[in-house]
Amino acid sequence: MPRLWRDWLAKAGHGALEPAATLTLDHFYLSIQAAVDGLGVAMAPSTLIEDDVRAGRLVTPFPQISLPSRSYFAYTPLGSPLRAASDTICAWIEEFDGAPSTPVGEP
Structure with a gap:
């Protein structure tokens, strides 16, 4: 859901920021796995990454910034x-x- 990045950046006060490169995958699970594998930064519902955060495979660098649920x-x-x-x-x-x-x- 590429629009989530735009929405998140706006909420973080950086709405004009443009990424140097992007990688769009077909499903949240693929994006999460790509982040676990070190391919970049991913955005996903917190409930889908709880186990990875708890196990130290992922971190939430900006926990104070979140978007409302879909x-x-x-x-x-x-x-x-x-x-x-x-x-x-x-x-x-x-x-x-x-x-x-x-x-x-x-x-």
Whole structure:
């Protein structure tokens, strides 16, 4: 997710900084492994690197700077017989997030 770098740099007060080179990989796990192998700096959700940090394979050089968690969206067909079940699941997820869901395509 290349835009995360732009967002992180802006939050760190260095939004105009441009990297000398970049390497974009297809998945967080590949980026994490590349950082473990010494290929550069990676950005990943903290929950995915906890074990590597604890084991000393990775460090968090700027722990005071973090981005908010990503948003997740649920999609179901309108008029679906699963509507009641999907509403229940969305309500359960909201308990953890605290943000209300907004049905798309409904008034």
